[in-house]
Amino acid sequence: MGGVPAEVWTWLTTGSNWSGPSGAWHRLAEHVYVSGVSLLLACAIALPVALWLGHIGRGGALAVNISNAGRAVPVFAVLALFMLTPLRSAGYLPTVIALVLFAIPPLLTNAYTGMREVDRSVVEAARGMGMSGGQIFARVELPLAYPLLMTGLRSAAVQVVATATIASMVGQGGLGRIITAGFNTYDTPQVVAGALLAAGLALLVEAVLIAADRLFSPLRRTAAARTAAP
Amino acid sequence: MTGERAASGCLVANDWICGEYLRSRSGELTDATVQHVWITVASVLIGLAVALPLALLVRARPRFAGPVLGLTTLLYTIPSLAMFSLLLPVFGLSAALVVTGLVLYSLTILVRNILAGLQAVPEEVREAARGMGYGPFRLLVEVELPLALPALMAGLRIATVSTVALTTVGALVGKGGLGNLIDDGVQTTFKAQVLTASVLCVLLAAVADLLLLGAQRLLTPWSRARAAEAKS
Numbered sequence: 001m002g003g004v005p006a007e008v009w010t011w012l013t014t015g016s017n018w019s020g021p022s023g024a025w026h027r028l029a030e031h032v033y034v035s036g037v038s039l040l041l042a043c044a045i046a047l048p049v050a051l052w053l054g055h056i057g058r059g060g061a062l063a064v065n066i067s068n069a070g071r072a073v074p075v076f077a078v079l080a081l082f083m084l085t086p087l088r089s090a091g092y093l094p095t096v097i098a099l100v101l102f103a104i105p106p107l108l109t110n111a112y113t114g115m116r117e118v119d120r121s122v123v124e125a126a127r128g129m130g131m132s133g134g135q136i137f138a139r140v141e142l143p144l145a146y147p148l149l150m151t152g153l154r155s156a157a158v159q160v161v162a163t164a165t166i167a168s169m170v171g172q173g174g175l176g177r178i179i180t181a182g183f184n185t186y187d188t189p190q191v192v193a194g195a196l197l198a199a200g201l202a203l204l205v206e207a208v209l210i211a212a213d214r215l216f217s218p219l220r221r222t223a224a225a226r227t228a229a230p
Numbered sequence: 231m232t233g234e235r236a237a238s239g240c241l242v243a244n245d246w247i248c249g250e251y252l253r254s255r256s257g258e259l260t261d262a263t264v265q266h267v268w269i270t271v272a273s274v275l276i277g278l279a280v281a282l283p284l285a286l287l288v289r290a291r292p293r294f295a296g297p298v299l300g301l302t303t304l305l306y307t308i309p310s311l312a313m314f315s316l317l318l319p320v321f322g323l324s325a326a327l328v329v330t331g332l333v334l335y336s337l338t339i340l341v342r343n344i345l346a347g348l349q350a351v352p353e354e355v356r357e358a359a360r361g362m363g364y365g366p367f368r369l370l371v372e373v374e375l376p377l378a379l380p381a382l383m384a385g386l387r388i389a390t391v392s393t394v395a396l397t398t399v400g401a402l403v404g405k406g407g408l409g410n411l412i413d414d415g416v417q418t419t420f421k422a423q424v425l426t427a428s429v430l431c432v433l434l435a436a437v438a439d440l441l442l443l444g445a446q447r448l449l450t451p452w453s454r455a456r457a458a459e460a461k462s
Binding site for chain 2: 068072073076078161163168170176188191194195196202203
């Protein structure tokens with residue numbers, strides 16, 4: 001056991017492990033590409049639906065049930081099923097579809113809940129001021145729903161990056177491949193090194209999104225102004 | 231006779247749905263399901279046993295809230311494949327590895343929910359119990375935990391359902407219950423095996439969720455009485 005950390009370090013600092021089509025750089029690029037595409041697609045599908053349902057105030061049960069069902073379905077099983085269909089030969093497509101399916105529930109539920117939890121009296125006040133439905137949506141509901149929406153985006157992003165590693169168990173690319181390749185050759189240092197890279201990427205994504213959340217929050221300036229005021 | 235030939239034909243034809251598969255491999259399916267269930271149950275129970283003291287610690291000493299909640303959330307971020315791999319040098323290829331990984335994942339949900347449940351107990355209820363001479367332990371066991379039960383059970387249900395799903399990834403080290411069958415099925419492109427094991431896995435999650443819901447109703451008879459009262 002004592003030798004493993006040193007061997008892991010050796011693996012990580014050996015240049016040949018990073019280069020080539022099965023090297024760490026290529027796997028990292030695959031991982032980021034597949035995760036990014038999946039997250040964008042999931043946002044494009046889930047956010048308009050969730051925000052619209054939240055705006056008109058319908059479909060709450062749907063949002064909650066989709067989220068619960070998402071937890072019960074094993075990612076590995078879904079990917080495995082895709083790999084036995086003609087999608088197998090469609091490159092990254094099986095992984096992307098599976099990741100989109102698993103990113104939709106947190107996005108949908110959080111965006112919907114965020115919209116619904118906006119104080120109704122604030123919306124009524126805005127309407128009383130003569131704001132149209134579109135103005136209420138863009139200038140009242142959306143900024144107030146923003147924190148929960150970002151929470152959903154964060155859990156979706158982390159889930160996508162984490163889940164993309166499982167793609168390697170069915171022979172697809174990404175950082176997980178370093179882990180599974182290490183397993184097949186009984187190379188524990190490589191397994192641990194791959195795991196560290198995958199975990200590191202997931203944590204990095206989480207940290208970047210937390211920072212982005214703080215920077216771009218629409219209520220940040222108001223909140224800062226309020227604390228600054230005597 | 232002809233029916234039997236047609237049935238075994240579905241194994242040869244590699245159909246998605248195959249009754250002959252269910253019949254001829256029922257032993258294998260049962261073994262995998264049993265392994266799946268015990269890995270899930272052990273993980274959730276150990277998770278609960280770890281989460282409860284952690285939640286109590288955070289409540290008693292709020293300055294531990296940041297580190298405990300932060301650390302459990304951090305663990306949740308680590309990909310399951312990576313988590314199992316990182317534990318590999320410690321546990322080797324064993325069920326303990328899978329269970330440990332799953333326990334670490336369940337902590338995020340359990341600690342948060344138990345804490346939320348305990349914090350929702352009204353202060354006057356606590357005061358009343360103290361006034362009746364309840365000590366801290368009796369207060370916890372007889373008043374606070376029962377009142378926190380709905381939140382605790384909600385967390386337990388989420389943790390259990392996601393643990394059932396995550397157990398499949400244990401196939402990486404050969405201890406994934408139904409995940410092992412899915413893994414074998416992908417390697418050999420055996421459609422009926424992959425579909426059957428996947429469906430069983432989802433069913434297992436649904437059954438576990440319903441059982442816990444039933445247990446919650448049995449354990450909190452007062453909430454039903456209150457609901458009936460509110461209705462009438």
